[in-house]
Amino acid sequence: MILVVDVGNTRIKAAVFEDATLFEIFVFSKIELQKNIENILKKFEKITDLIVSSVGDVEKQSFLAYNNVLNVHFLSHEDPFPFLNRYATPKTLGIDRMVLAAGATLQFPNQNRLVIDAGTCVTYDFIDEENNYLGGAIAPGLRLRYEALHNFTAKLPLLSLESPKDFIGTSTSESIHSGVVNGFVYEIDGFIDEYKARYSNFIIILTGGDTDFLAKRLKNTIFANSNFLLESLNQTFQYKIKND
Ligand SMILES: Nc1ncnc2c1ncn2[C@@H]1O[C@H](COP(=O)(O)OP(=O)(O)O)[C@@H](O)[C@H]1O
Ligand SMILES: CC(C)(COP(=O)(O)O)[C@@H](O)C(=O)NCCC(=O)O
Ligand SMILES: [K+]
CATH class of the missing domain: 3.30.420.40 (ATPase, nucleotide binding domain)
Structure with a gap:
């Protein structure tokens, strides 16, 4: 099970997936990030990976804080893309x-x-x-x-x-x-x-x-x-x- 997070310039959107199945979506502001991630991890104990796509100004550290319990991936231009x-x-x-x-x-x-x-x-x-x-x-x-x-x-x-x-x-x-x-x-x-x-x-x-x-x-x-x-x-x- 994975948690994907999209940091936009207005809001943060997150979703829990297992293969192609979407379990739940969460929308919150930058200041509510930590509280939301913790609640999501509590609710979905099977999450192993956190995938972040960010164009907003959230510190990388806010996500790296979960490195001991999850594999944290920041998508970047160096990753493989299908185009x-x-x-x-x-x-x-x-x-x-x-x-x-x-x-x-x-x-x-x-x-x-x-x-x-x-x-x-x-x-x-x-x-x-x-x-x-x-x-x-x-x-x-x-x-x-x-x-x-x-x-x-x-x-x-x-x-x-x-x-x-x-x-x-x-x-x-x-x-x-x-x-x-x-x-x-x-x-x-x-x-x-x-x-x-x-x-x-x-x-x-x-x-x-x-x-x-x-x-x-x-x-x-x-x-x-x-x-x-x-x-x-x-x-x-x-x-x-x-x-x-
Ligand atoms: N609850 C909401 N809070 C903020 N913007 C909202 C909300 N509901 C709808 N919108 C609309 O969504 C747009 C922002 O979209 P969003 O996809 O969240 O942006 P971003 O990905 O850049 O953070 C705004 O133009 C606004 O009109
Ligand atoms: C154009 C954007 C600001 C859009 O951000 P969003 O509206 O999704 O928050 C973002 O994709 C960005 O910072 N782009 C960099 C410039 C470019 O895409 O050429
Ligand atoms: K956009």
Whole structure:
């Protein structure tokens, strides 16, 4: 049994797997890390390995503290991945994006794949049918857009996510909701259309904290799975065991 942990820039997500079976998911903040890991280890005594993918600012030591009871693995660019990395700066590619690309490559063989992860940032990752990882895009995520409007202006309030009534915002609040939510949805659909114009035969996977909110608003057909990164972490680790 293994525990996989995804440290993002907003939250930490963790999941317990045995082979391909997912037992439970846990979502918590950085300050709750220790308490959560300890509870998970108590609940699942068969866990032998802890696999960490981190793009956040959690100290490695927070995980290495469990080295005496578990095998602790930090996924890195040096690990084996099932695609050819064509990124011009492979060492600066986010490890979360590499794990997503690995999951897409393994789960959806012989086709073009676009992974959209709507988290703190929205990231786009494209792997072609010959398993070349080409790259994608990074843009501010949904919550970040609300925060940026508030933090970098004098007059705009900080609002929480809400569905806009119309694309014409008739008040400050409605204008912000329209700009953030409609803008985000148009942007994602716009990107998908660009990929579709250039490639055929491909699958689109949507994941990240805003998956459910976005899935029903996009005009394009996508495969929505908010657990895709956790599942991909499990698959990346299984792949590493076989190919190291
Ligand atoms: N309870 C929550 N706390 C924070 N963000 C949330 C929550 N529920 C949904 N979200 C949405 O999830 C996004 C962050 O996604 P997440 O996948 O957790 O990010 P990351 O992987 O970068 O830590 C935000 O844009 C926010 O709108
Ligand atoms: C783009 C990211 C900040 C996304 O982080 P997230 O939204 O998942 O918290 C992360 O993948 C990262 O730090 N990437 C490094 C730059 C790159 O991928 O090229
Ligand atoms: K992301």
